[in-house]
Amino acid sequence: MDRPNLPLNGLRAFEVAARQGSFTRAAIELRVTQAAVSQQIQRLEDLLGHRLFTRASSGLILTDIGAALHPVLTRNFDEMGEVLDRFQGGRYRETLNLGVVTTFATGWLIPRLEVFKVAQPGISLRIFTHNNRIDIAKEGLHMAIRFGDRTAWPWLEAAPLIAAPLTPLCAPDLLPHLQAPQDLLGQRLLRSYRVDEWAGWFAAAGAECPPLEGPVLDSSVASAELAAAGHGVALLPAAMFARQLQAGTLARPFATEVAAGRYWLTWLRGKPLTLAMAQVRSWLMEGAGAGEPPE
Template sequence: MDRPNLPLNGLRAFEVAARQGSFTRAAIELRVTQAAVSQQIQRLEDLLGHRLFTRASTGLILTDIGAALHPVLTRNFDQMGEVLDRFQGGRYRETLNLGVVTTFATGWLIPRLAAFEAGHPDISLRLFTHNNRIDIAREGLHMAIRFGDRTAWPWLEARPLIAAPLTPLCAPDLLDRLRRPHDLAGLRLLRSYRADEWAAWFAAAGADCPPLEGPVLDSSVAMADLAAAGHGAALLPASMFARQLQAGTLARPFDTQIEAGRYWLTWPRGKPQTVAMAHLDAWLRDTIAGG
């Protein structure tokens, strides 16, 4: 198809709908109506003479031709957007969209952002916090920092950043009640969606794990806030809450800790790093190595 005849509006609508898995979410991203998205894609299908989607109860499913077309469009739209971003405002500047698990953002990255920005004035770093469940491509990110085990993301490139062993943290005024690990059974044990962590910690401490009850939270920051307010003990990476421990809003009753994963810098497998991605990767590596 000749370049002047490329159906750019339809291709853009298709790319977003395929990435979002929904005409409704595509309409939100494109800031148009759902009907407009549907019409653009219908025109594209009529032009090609092929269906691009089939509908299912779980959302949109790409046909064979849709599956072949989608990655090509995503790659090229990303490249065009990155080039245009660099020249906004009359000066060269590269934008880098970084997803960051909230605990790492507040406990390590944000206090050091000024140093990165001072050393890289040509990079506009945009942070998007998440709860460790994130889709880089769908959310328009270049890279993401997440917590866990490397085997959890075999489709991504991943470089280890910081180990983050977990240990119980609580309000300082609860310390007198916690002489041995079993004493934690007298408190509410705040839980994350990783259900086996408390059992692993009690096993490492040589004690039986009590029955676990109460709400399950998907944010370590929220668990830390509840623990600091005296609502129980939370199993958290102490290194990410060093400021609260130093300020005395949180306390660490026991030395026992367990390895449940580490923080990783991740990006799509097979996608070359941009200049900004390479600079961030190197800065993280150098800053962590420097303590």
């Protein structure tokens, strides 16, 4: 098909709908009506003579033609957007959208952003926090920092950042009551969605894990806030809460730690690194290797 005849509006509507898996979510991203998205895709299908989607109760399903077309469009729209971003404002500048698990953002990255701006003035770093469950492609990110085991994301490239073993943290006035691991049996133990963390810590401490009935939270930051307020004991990466421990808003009753994973910088496998992606990776890995505490 000749370039002047490319149905750009229809291709853009299709790419967003395929990525979002929904005409409704595509309309929100494109800031148009759902009917407009549907009409653009219908025109594209008429032009091609092929269906691009089938509808199912779970959402939109790509046909073989749609599945062949979608990655090509995503890659090219991303590349066009990245180039245009670099030249906005009359000077070269590259924007990088970075998803960051909230604990790492507050405990390590955000205190260092001013240092990053000085070191990399040509990169506009946009931070989007998440709770460790994120889809880089669907959420328009270039890279994402996650916590866990490398094997959990076999479809992604990953660079190791910081190991963050877990240990109980609590309010300082609770310290006198926690002289041995068994003393935790009388406390409310705050839990994360990773169900085996407390069992692993008690095993490392040589004690039996009690039945767990405390609240389940999907944010270590929320767990830390509850613990600091005296509402329970949280199992947290002490390295990410160094400022709170130094300030005395949190306390660490035991030295025992349990490995539950580490923080990783991830990006889509097969996607070439832009200059900004490569520089951010180098900066993060250098800083993580230095092991500096947050200021």
